[in-house]
């Protein structure tokens with residue numbers, strides 16, 4: 015009798031053990047790696063479900079509010095063997111169509127329900143495997159443009175001021191370029207100011223617009239009424255000879271760790287095209303952050319006793335042995351005076367780059383705040399270091415002919431968030447007063463203390 019009982023017990027215990035080993039699975043794990051606090055029209059929800067065991071049988075993501083329930087996602091997993099589906103990991107990724115679901119904006123309670131092929135004494139699926147809260151916001155930020163006059167010359171800069179309630183990011187977009195707006199300058203914290211350019215490669219039909227995105231990813235756009243003044247950029251022919259190539263190409267290759275492959279002309283073209291492009295990409299990197307305080311409220315200093323060798327955005331045709339071999343746009347001013355002249359800072363600023371910059375040779379880049387930068391190229395020697403503050407007119411180094419320069423001169427560029435703009439405007443105190451200061455002074459400024467706290 016006792017023996018039989020032990021035998022039955024053993025069979026039951028072993029049977030339960032085998033069943034547990036075969037069909038037992040621990041509680042499913044849910045990793046919500048893409049569920050932001052605020053969701054908008056196009057916000058995907060991402061959760062990873064892990065259930066080691068015989069596999070998932072059903073997933074259901076629902077949203078609830080005040081007793082109402084909306085199904086956002088549902089997936090069934092068919093049995094693929096006698097054990098179950100074998101699906102142990104599944105990535106839920108869903109961008110709910112809130113409008114079609116007719117869910118009003120506001121707080122929502124989310125639940126992810128998970129069923130598996132496992133056997134559960136208590137049952138995994140009597141409660142959601144994951145719960146969370148989100149706020150649904152499908153209203154794009156309201157953009158109110160506060161400046162009315164925008165007159166800009168092709169290749170030049172203008173200023174817009176706008177209010178963008180609830181926006182987390184706002185700026186001016188034009189023809190594939192983006193110029194970020196800056197908050198905190200005015201007493202009204204919702205006011206943004208943005209310098210924007212009509213870059214030299216666009217035309218008078220370009221339509222700048224303020225764009226704003228809120229925390230939920232909702233986006234609005236507002237056209238900036240603008241009058242763009244056409245202009246012709248100078249066409250210039252640059253003749254390059256073997257003497258110049260033999261002197262410059264190996265020097266630039268050595269300074270930039272470039273391989274010396276192909277003919278001298280091939281090597282020169284690689285510098286004039288690829289290195290030039292790389293240098294511009296590097297400039298955009300180093301001009302990504304700018305001081306929130308403008309240091310450009312007065313005219314810029316122009317290099318003393320210098321004569322221009324080029325104007326802004328000259329269209330250059332390169333001729334070698336009587337044939338056209340390349341075309342590039344020269345994005346700056348070449349200013350020449352006597353060799354080894356002191357290079358003077360055009361405006362007070364902070365040094366963000368001091369070193370070799372490819373075709374520009376030894377280069378200094380200064381940040382003047384709110385996205386405005388100046389660049390000084392082909393220097394013989396550098397007197398400043400990154401992070402240093404400089405005053406208007408302060409010596410940055412000496413002019414030279416490092417990089418792609420045929421003789422001693424200063425290459426000077428003004429850039430807005432890394433986009434080259436015409437320096438002529440910034441040398442003109444009258445233009446700064448009319449186009450920029452008049453607009454800035456129309457709105458109360460944040461207190462000096464508030465500015466210093468940033």
Ligand SMILES: [Zn+2]
Nearest residue numbers: 346347348425
């Ligand atoms: Zn130049």
